[in-house]
Every structure is written in structure tokens, then in C-alpha cells.
Amino acid sequence: MNEIKSLADQLRNNIHQQGKPPPEPEILEKIRKYDNRDHKSLMHIRFDRDTLKLLGQFKMATGVDVTKLVAFSVHQLLEQHPEIKTLVKHYIQQLNL
Template structure:
């Protein structure tokens, strides 16, 4: 008796299951985005960089960066260098603030 299901129960169960096509499409879209950013990080060249900066992060961020390193074999310093360069390139107002500071300092 417990194994008997009404037609409505069977339909509900079928409707809640995602189709294989939907799952595959979602995974492909996620992989494309992941691949694009990961490819950009992997292609980022830090070999000409000689300057070092000591940076402090909260524990959660450090844990996340270390997990990223284990998952992708990307060094944390390379990740941080890429992130800072990307931030400065995508947020031009930061460069404007620096330019204004330099101009005001020279006077």
C-alpha cells in the first residue's frame, strides 16, 4: 500500500525533476563563464613583476583564496595581482583620484 501512488503524485514527481537538457545547458553556461575568467587569470603574466606588497586579508578571504589555489593551481599572489589590475582597469575613477592627488601634491 505504501508504494502505491496516485496519478497526481506521479505527475508532481515528474514535474519537479529537471530534464537532462536543462541541467546540461546550465552546466555549460557555468563552465563557459568559469573558463573565461580562469583563462584570463592563467594567462596573466607576473614574471616581469618584481615589487612585493604585504597585504592583510580577513580569515574567510584567505581561506577562499587558498581553496581557489588548491582547485586551480593558481598562486595566490598571481590571483591578487590579477584582481588589482582588473579593478584598476575596470574602475577608471580610481585612476582619476590618483591623478588628482598627484596634481595637488606637485603644487
């Protein structure tokens, strides 16, 4: 009888170990800290089916709203690639001529 209990304990431990969530990546903490409460403008954007599915699953897995994720992502993109802002500024200057 003890062998059966021992086997059951081993199975429970294996299930518990397999069900452990992976450690949260640092980027997730940055996304959670990103404050988009004062963002009032809306934009309609389109995603491919797989990306949209992943975004929905991301919200379920992390509790982070997709709007916050997208706002954070675009903000990071523009910060990491200032040439995008430069391109836009150049375009606007050409319009003013």
C-alpha cells in the first residue's frame, strides 16, 4: 500500500513540476510599468491572423491589455530607431517649402 502512495506522490510531484510557469522575462515588467493612461488617441490597425491570435493569448497569459502592449511596442520602436522620426521631420520640412 505504501508503494502505491509513493507512486501517487511521485506522479503529483511530476505534474506539479511540469505545470510551473516559466520565469517572467524582464520585458514583461517594462510593459506592465509603461503608463498609457493619458493616451487618448485611437488608431485602427490590422494584424495578420497569427499575430492577432498571439496577442489575444498574450493578454490571457499575462493580464496585460493588448492596447498597452502595442503602445509600448511602438514607443520602443521609435526610441530605438530615431531615423524614423528624422524621416518624418524631413518630409514635413519639404511640405513647408
